[in-house]
Each structure stands twice: as structure tokens, then as C-alpha cells.
Amino acid sequence: MSLAKIARHIKPVPPDKPEYHYAMYEKAFRDKREEFRDIFEIGIAFGGSLRLWKEYFPNADVSGMDILDRSDTVPEGMTWYQGDQSKLDDLARIMHKEYDLILDDGSHVDWHIQFSLAHLFPYVKSGGYYVIEDLDCRRGLNLDGSCIKTRHVLKYLTKGQRFESPAITESQMEYILEHTESCYTYRSVCIIRKKS
Numbered sequence: 266m267s268l269a270k271i272a273r274h275i276k277p278v279p280p281d282k283p284e285y286h287y288a289m290y291e292k293a294f295r296d297k298r299e300e301f302r303d304i305f306e307i308g309i310a311f312g313g314s315l316r317l318w319k320e321y322f323p324n325a326d327v328s329g330m331d332i333l334d335r336s337d338t339v340p341e342g343m344t345w346y347q348g349d350q351s352k353l354d355d356l357a358r359i360m361h362k363e364y365d366l367i368l369d370d371g372s373h374v375d376w377h378i379q380f381s382l383a384h385l386f387p388y389v390k391s392g393g394y395y396v397i398e399d400l401d402c403r404r405g406l407n408l409d410g411s412c413i414k415t416r417h418v419l420k421y422l423t424k425g426q427r428f429e430s431p432a433i434t435e436s437q438m439e440y441i442l443e444h445t446e447s448c449y450t451y452r453s454v455c456i457i458r459k460k461s
């Protein structure tokens with residue numbers, strides 16, 4: 266069954282993602298279904314996507330985080346953390362292992378997206394993936410209004426060029442550039458592959 270079809274059948278609430286996301290993920294991860302062992306998603310809402318990943322990647326330990334208390338929506342037995350993706354203390358408390366796949370479907374605020382990328386990319390396994398969803402969804406909604414758009418950061422990353430972001434330190438930027446194998450954006454989704 267295709268990923269989109271599995272998603273449509275997720276109960277009680279299907280994941281909150283447009284159909285083309287599934288086509289992209291299927292193309293990128295079809296061959297990894299049995300291989301992925303650890304998956305983490307920022308943004309749980311009703312738990313639809315956590316359920317989807319568990320079904321699509323049968324050998325994966327799926328976990329997630331959300332700023333709100335999602336204890337009523339997370340599937341039983343699945344690990345989840347309450348925390349804010351823009352707070353270093355929360356990310357440091359939550360991250361304790363490496364992941365094959367980390368997805369950011371959280372606040373969609375540029376500053377938060379870039380801050381999370383900077384802190385979580387080191388937790389992606391070699392050859393693993395970091396996905397950012399819904400680029401531009403909160404256009405202009407940044408903490409101090411001066412953050413570079415994530416879409417621009419990703420353009421630099423695709424070309425392997427240096428960039429400046431108030432949410433990313435110089436050494437974090439160097440780490441990201443040095444360890445990025447590829448960075449592919451289609452519409453509002455970006456898939457970053459880490460070097461093996």
C-alpha cells in the first residue's frame with residue numbers, strides 16, 4: 266500500500282500533511298522501510314504522523330515532541346516529550362540518541378526551524394535524513410523580524426555555500442555545511458541528507 270493510502274487510513278485522526286509530501290517521502294525512503302530504526306518528529310498534534318511512521322517503518326522506534334501536552338493523542342507505548350523546539354534546554358533534555366530520520370513539523374517559525382536544525386542535525390545518523398515541512402507557512406513570523414527565511418538558508422545549503430542566520434552559530438553552520446550530502450526542496454518540503 267502506498268504511503269498516501271496508509272496515511273488516509275490512519276485513525277482516529279490522519280496526519281496533517283498534503284498528498285505530495287507522501288509522494289516525496291515514498292520516493293526518498295521506499296528502500297529504507299526495513300532499515301530505519303529511529304525516527305523523531307517535532308510536532309505531534311493528534312498523533313497521526315507518529316502512527317503513520319510506525320506503520321510505514323515497521324522496525325523503527327518512533328518518538329516525537331510537542332510544545333503542548335499530547336499525552337491523550339500519542340499512541341500507547343510510544344515515547345514523546347513535551348518541549349519547545351526553540352528552547353535549548355528542552356532540546357538538550359530530549360536528545361539522547363541518533364536518528365535515521367528527524368522531521369520538523371512543529372511551529373513553522375523560521376527562527377525555530379533554523380534553531381532546531383542547528384541543534385538536531387548532529388543527532389542525525391551518518392547517511393540519515395532531516396526533513397523540514399511547510400516552509401513559508403508562517404511567512405514573516407519571526408522572533409525579532411530579522412531572521413533570514415529558511416528557504417534562503419536551504420538555497421545556500423544546496424549550493425554548499427556559507428550563510429548567516431541569527432538562529433545558527435558560525436560553528437553550527439560549518440557543521441551543517443560539512444556534513445550535508447544533499448539538500449532537496451520541492452514546494453514547501455525540504456529533505457536534507459547527511460553524509461555517510
Ligand SMILES: C[S@@+](CC[C@H](N)C(=O)[O-])C[C@H]1O[C@@H](n2cnc3c(N)ncnc32)[C@H](O)[C@@H]1O
Pocket residue numbers: 279280281282306307308309310311312313314315330331332333348349350351370371372373377
Ligand atoms: C502541524 S501540527 C503537527 C502535525 C503532525 N505532525 C501530523 O502530521 O499529524 C504542529 C504541531 O506543532 C506543535 N508546536 C507548535 N509550536 C511548537 C514548538 N515551539 N515546539 C514544539 N512543538 C510545537 C503544535 O502544538 C502542533 O501540535
